Amino acid sequence: MEAGGGGMEAGGALPTVAEVKMLCTEANTPYHKANGMAFTPQQFCVLFGSVCAGKPANVKEQDLTVESTCETAYAGWTMAQTVCRTDHLCNANVSAAMATTHCPHTQTYAGNTTCP
Numbered sequence: 001m002e003a004g005g006g007g008m009e010a011g012g013a014l015p016t017v018a019e020v021k022m023l024c025t026e027a028n029t030p031y032h033k034a035n036g037m038a039f040t041p042q043q044f045c046v047l048f049g050s051v052c053a054g055k056p057a058n059v060k061e062q063d064l065t066v067e068s069t070c071e072t073a074y075a076g077w078t079m080a081q082t083v084c085r086t087d088h089l090c091n092a093n094v095s096a097a098m099a100t101t102h103c104p105h106t107q108t109y110a111g112n113t114t115c116p
Helices: 017-025 041-051 067-075 079-092 096-106
Strands: none
Touching: 017 041, 017 079, 041 067, 041 079, 041 096, 079 096
């Protein structure tokens, strides 16, 4: 596994949802705070598919619930965007109500002023 946990396994296996959820909830996590650290594309997309599938979708250019298109979209985001969207995805991970509020913040769409 990559340094930092929850990364790609040898052979290209994706991290598990449980591994990525733990990154959001462990004590002093650098992922669940403003100006923290960004997930890898694989971490972000695995958790997005678990937490945000079926939630309000505002994304216009990519379907983030599909791993390959999610990773492509993620690769096009700036560091500031990936950090902000990682934080909001960790917020969404807290509960279904939080997911309804924060899943749209993790997406690229016209009018999204929450994340750069």
